[in-house]
Every structure is written in structure tokens, then in C-alpha cells.
Amino acid sequence: MPTFATHNRQWGRSWGGGEMQYVANFSMDPLGAGCYCTGLLTRKCKTMVTYNFSHLQQLEAESIHIIREVAASFDKPVMLYSIGKDSSVMLRLAQKAFHPAPIPFPLMHVDTTFKFKEMIAFREHMMNEVGFDLLVWINQDGVERGMNPFTFGSEEHTRVMKTDGLKQALDHYGFDAAYGGARRDEEKSRAKERIYSFRDRFHQWDPKNQRPELWNLYNNRVHKGESIRVFPLSNWTELDIWLYIMQEEIPIVPLYFAAEREVVERDGNLIMVDDDRLPLKPGETPQRRRVRFRTLGCYPLTGAVESEADTLPKIVQEMLLAKTSERQGRVIDSDKSASMEDKKREGYF
């Protein structure tokens, strides 16, 4: 009986702070029996050759299928690259889908001009490392209006720089398909969103009128001006994402790992002082705390959490504890889910 380890990718030693190297040796069964036993079906493996495929391998294969399907059947696809952990996984899957060729479509980042500096540095690093075509779109109307989350408010800033910016970019380039890294387990309204999510010429999603989606047969037909948002990670859970990052040693922005960072406490949130554009209110003094980020966005709108999690296992640990307590603590906030649905109807991802 081959051991568990021989059937999985080699696991590196370090899970820590954003190490950027690829170690992904796929070790096949040395006996050539093609046995993909998962360790739980060990008894069976002794007597017969099985072709088992782990949960994570199945998710990976499904995502690669989707990514290829879009590349093959749309005129002008683009991959939305948000620089976050899900985008990082999606990027790796795109590399895998077209290996040994380069990714045949561009990646696009809609830059709100308030992203963390480390995100932008990471983006540039990845572009050089992986060698993809990168488009960066900044809503110039917003820039001219001096858009920022402080004087215009977070909602207006997000709508103009993120939602409108995305729509502008899609219209400008005439993309007919855009990959996004959303998952169905993120929140309620996503649970019923399709993998191919149809958008009308105004980029709107109509939850009442979605196309049925059967097997792995996706309907790529759109009229001029209409488009499809594609979610190759639909069936991944947050835990799967972290496991995959660990297993594949996928580089992620170091902000996910706990470190001493300069923050101010504001309305109960810890906001990182990422540059001198953050206006300090009276009484606010930046202080160094050991924090990390669970999600990444505009730095003034993204609260840090105090954490000691400076390795991937610790992050996963922390995430699970948070989820457990959330489930114990309260019922799902339905207002929040509803507002997410509204945003999506407007064309937000």
C-alpha cells in the first residue's frame, strides 16, 4: 500500500510569510498503477487498481475545465485579478490550464487608487514572475473628481472606483467574458449563482432569469454587448482555498500574515496607515500592533484583526475559530445578504 504522501504533491517546509517560489512536484505512483488512493480507501487499494481523485483534485480539474471552456468559446475573455487569495488561486489554475503555453488572455486589475501598497507591489511581482499580460484600469472620471473614501464616503468611493470602473473597463475593451474568483460559499445569494453568470448590456445580473446550468455544458451564447461573468471557483470553500494555497505553495500578499503594522483604531476597526493620505482624526495616534488582514481591498476600508497567525496553518485555524463562534453567536445577517444581492444586480461582482 503506497503511503498517503506519495499520492500528493510534495509539501514544502515553510508555510510562512508570503514565500514566493513554486514547488509542485506531482509524484505519481512509482508502481505505475495509477493509484490515487486517499488514505481512507486503503483496504481497497491492496486488491485492485483504483482511479481515485481527491476532493481538491476534483475541484482543480473542474476549474481548469471551466477556464479552458471560456478561453475556447469566447472572443475576448479577461480575468479579473483582485490580488487577493482567491485571485491567486485562480491565477494558478489558469497557468495550469494552458501549461506549457502562457495564459492566452489578459488579467485586469481595477485599481481604486487606495489599494494597499503591498498589493500593488505584489501585483507587479506576480506579473514579472508568471509573465501574464496585465491591464490596470483606473476610473479617470473618479480621479478627476478627486474621489476618495474620506470625503465622499466608502459607498460612493466603491461605486465609482470599483463598480463603475469595472463596467467602464469591460466596455472599453469589449470583453465578452470575465473570470472572477467568487465562491458560492461566500454568502447566500452566491449559493444560487451560476458558474456562467449572464449579464445584460448594462452588466446587470437578473437572479430571476438565470440560465439553467447542467452537467459541465455551459451556454456561452451572448448577443453583442452582453457578457458572461465566469466563476471557476464556484464550488470551492474558503477552507479549500487555503488548503490549495498551502499545498501548491501559491504566493499570497504578505498582508494575510500577522506582523507588526502601524494602525489606528477607528469605529472599532483597526485601519492601517498605509500612506499619508489617511487623515488622522483628533486623538488618533498610529500605533504598532501585531495584525493581519482576512480580506484585502482599499486600505482605509479594510479592518485588520489582531492576530498571531503568521503561518498558513495558523490562519486556517483562526478562520475556523471565527466561523464557529459566528455560527454560535448569531443568525446570518439577512440585511447584509440582501445588500450584496443588490450590488450584484448593479454589476458589482
Next chain:
Amino acid sequence: MLDSPNTAVPTTEAEVIQYLKRHGAKDMLRFLTAGSVDDGKSTLIGRLLYDSKMIYEDQLAAVIEASSIHGTTDTDFDPALLTDGLKAEREQGITIDVAYRYFSTDKRNFIIADTPGHEQYTRNMATGASTCDLAVILVDARHGVLEQTRRHSFIASLLGIRHLAVCINKMDLVDYSQETYERIRHEYEGFAAKLQGVDLHFIPISALRGDNVVDPSEHMPWYQGGSLLYYLETVPVSTDRNLIDMRFPVQYVLRPDLNYRGYCGTIASGVLRTGDEVVALPSGRRTRVASITTYEGDVAEAFPPMAVTVTVEDEVDVSRGDMLTHVNNRPHVAQDFEAIVVWMNEEPLKLNGSYLIKSTTNLVPAAITDLRYRFDINSLHRLEAKTLQVNEIGRVAISAHRAICFDPYTRNRSTGAFIIIDRSTNATVGAGMILDQGKSARETTPATAEPKSTHIRREVSHVSPAERAGLLKQKAATLWLTGLSGSGKSTIAQALERALFDRGQACFILDGDNIRHGLNRDLGFNASDRTENIRRVSEVASLLNDAGLLVITSFISPYRDDRAKAREIVGPERFIEVFVDTPLETCEQRDPKGLYQKARAGEIAQFTGIDAPYEAPEEAEITLSTATTPAAESAARIIAFMERQHLFPAR
């Protein structure tokens, strides 16, 4: 709560990593739950999600903190709260749809396709079922098998779900009565006999109280079959995959530079190995697998559902929509087929309307040419119908504008499924499952596809083949001579015709050059023209055979597939393949028409044996070696063979 050897709490980081790795390496089960709130479906899902997911994640969560969560008391907990989504949707009047939910235990990861169960949601259930391995069917113990139970089971089995977990729910309301359980089980089994190829598993449960959902019930000691979760965790589903019929639909052609050409795709079924001889369909070109590439490196073999990139040894023209299969195990390649269709759009099915069908990686225009019947999905009776309305299911005949590769859905879910798209609205209007096409090759091979116009009907002659055979004193047959240019086909054909005629047999030669002067003057020598050439000749031979004649054909016919199609068109019972096996050097030496010389000089392109392949027959009825045998002797051998076949009386 979960009694498992894996629940020991690791405390070091290394152990945490091991624990997480185990999560990633577990296998996955996708299952469907169909039913209404009244059935207790929400309660059941809530119970599964809550009890199992929470326990699992708590175990994980506890690994570092070591401070485990307090054991949950479920006295004041309503599991249905967790799945309120659908109820809320109904109140808000939003389309009730498929919702996907995710949970894990330390044995398996699960994806639930949660669909509403009323008749008007048949399409949603079909959608959910299409990707599932198992369906949980809920039966209310107080009411027994209802119409909707039958409907859910029928749709599940129709969509190819092999495992049905029949949960007889609300056992607490019938005092956990074994007799009630047995009666319902018996009733269900009676009706399920009509469902093909399903594996039934019955479990008495109370979703609300948690009996036999996650843990075995204390209230039903008479039931020893294990809880629902235990069944979900242990039912073997990887064996449901088809590992026999290798099908590789080409999804994307990778051409990073001129020296590399890779075919990307997902293995739909079967096992593909490096070095395998494969045929590209529908063209029929053969080649061998040079490599199977993944990001992690080349692999020796690939199986479903691996997404890989395949390179082949020869320059064959393969594009998206084509399929690579093993040479001796091929799918149907046809334009016309029959299928069960679930109609999904408010706009009813239009016979001969303009649709697209998507099957594997193929998107082709198609018409629904006939509606054989529709099902009463509650009684399963077949009803006559003029159209299919939304949520109705029926059997149709489909005629695609191009041939596609497919297998019956019951044998292969990946290559037997298709969706129907309205060409003007682009909506997905239907989902189809291709039926076994029966034994008649005439209906299924592209070469013999039914005529394009639906107004054509075959007339049946009032003179039977036996009567003709009696008149002509011979049984009709086609002697198909194949071999290289210059191998001696024409010479043998001439000798054979003379000999047969002299014996008083009615016979006729179809000669390659002659046919190309008339009937086939529009065809060249590229692969597809050669294929069409052979198709037409086969049809003519078939007609002449119908007229009662013995036909001798003399064509290079270099491709095995073309000859196989010819055999099907003519009819295998009257097709005799004669391989005129003359070595290339001999043919080139003879070069009666000076063609080899021209081909060598580059004046003729795609000349068989020089720069186009000749695929020698593997199972010819007769093989002749003309290098050593005179033509007359070869003809005599053929006649002897025909005598043994009792085509005409022996002398």
C-alpha cells in the same frame, strides 16, 4: 459525537498540517435533495450541515487552541433555520432555484444541490441532478409513497443518478414503527422496479429529532443499517465512473509555437495512456498518444475527470469539438439520434425550430424533428403530445447539421448529455439525454445518416431480395478491393469480372478512375474528399446490390474507417473486403500509370504510400499477395471464397 478514529486532537503544527492535508485528500460526494418544506427537507439539510460540519470544523478549530467548543445542546435549535433561503425566496416571489451547499466530515466532502420539489420545479431538480452521484428522497412516514416521491425518483434516475437514499422521515410521528417503515419500503420497492439501474438504500429517520441522521437512533433498535450520514460517507461512487470507454473531447488547441500542438480537455471516461493508438473523430485519422501533459509534468495515464493536455505523434488535424477515442472502442458518430428531453423554458418546444445543441465541446445547429411522446411524470405513462411545455419531459428525435460523437447517456453521462439553446434568445431551453440508438447502423453512422429533408420516406419494394436472388441465381455481394496504387486491384477486378460473367453471374465493376470521371468528378484527394468518394461508391454499390448484382469495387480506399463505413452502408452481411497486399516497393516498381514517379517528383500531393497514409486492413475476408500470384489465380481464390459463402452454386 462522531465516532471516528480520526478525532484525536493533534497539538503540534505538523499535526495540524497533516490534519488539513487529510481534508484536501478526501473524496467528494455530490448529492441532491429534492422535496418541499413539508417533507422535512430543510430540517434534514440543516441537521446534516449543523451536526456534521460543526463537529468537523470544531475538531479542526480545536487543534491549536485545544480549547474545544462546548458540546452543542440541540434542544433549542431548529436546524431548518440554516436553510431558510428557499422559504424566504418563496415569500419574496423570487425564482426558486438550485442552491448549492457545502459541508465536510472527516471522511468526505459534500456538495448538496438543494432543489425545491414541486412539479413546477422539475427543471430545477433536473439541473441539480445533472452533476450528482446520489439523491436523497424523502418520504413522510405518515403519508407513504406519494406522487411526488415517484416524480423525484423518476427524475433522479432519468438524470443518471445511481444511488437513491430513501429516507422515511418523521418516524417520531409514527411511534418509530417498524411495521410502517417496512410497509412504505415495500411500496417503494414495488414502484422502483421500473427505474433502471438504481441502487436503493432505505433509512428510517427523524430529521427533526436527529434519529439516524448523523448518529444511529436509539429509538429504532430494529434498524441496523446505519445513519444517513454514515451511508453518505461510505457509499462507493468512484466505481460509478465509466473507466472503460475512453473518450477525450478536445476542448482547446494549444499552439504556443509552431513546434508544439497540444490538445487540452477533460477525460470524459475511460483511461488514456501514453502510447495508446487513438482515432480522431469524426475524421477517423489514427495516431498515437505521444504525451499526456499536466502542469506538474507528464503523466503515464489519465482518467476522468482529469484535465490534461495530450500531444500526438502524427500531424493530424484535430480541433475543438473533435473527440479522441481508442481505435476499437468508439462512440456513435451521427447527425441523427433520439433522446429524452427535459424542457426548461416558458416558450414551448418548437418542432423543426431553430436550436443549437451543445454536447461535450461541440456546439451545432439542430432541429427537433419529432416528438415521440411525453411522460406523465407522476404516473410515468407515455402520452401523445404535440409539444413540450416548461417542466415537461418527452422523447424526441434530433437532427443535427453536423455529425457529433456520443454514447447512450445510461452508459456515459459525459458523452450522452446535451443542452438545447434557442438560437434567437440564446436561452438554455432544454436538457437532453441520448438514448441507445439500437443495433441498426443505418440510423447512426454519419455516412448513412438520414437524409436532410424530413419529407423523404423510404419506400419498400414489393420485390424481395430473395425473389431477386432466385431470378439471378446469386446472392448479391460487394467485393471491396483495397490496396496501394499499382497493387493490381484493377487487374484482379477485371479478371474476376470476366470469370464471374463467364460462369453466368451478373456482376459489375465500380472502378476508381471511372467513378472520378463522372459521379465523383467534384472530389479531390484530401482526406474529406476521399471519405466522401468512398461514401458515394458505397451507396452505389449498395444500390447495385439491392438490384441483385455482384459488385466489384476497385479503390485504394486507404482509411480503415472509410472501409468500415462502407461495410455498414453496404451491409456487413454482403460486404467482402479483399486486401490486395502488394509491397510499396513492388507497386512503385510497376508504376503502371507513372504516378509514383510524379508523386516522388512532388507533382502529385497526398499520394497514398508516399505522403498520405495507407491503413492496411486488420480483418479482411481475403488477403491476396500479387507479388507472387497471377491475377487469374487471385480471381479464382475470390470465387472459391464466394462459393463457400453460398453466393452462387459451386461448379
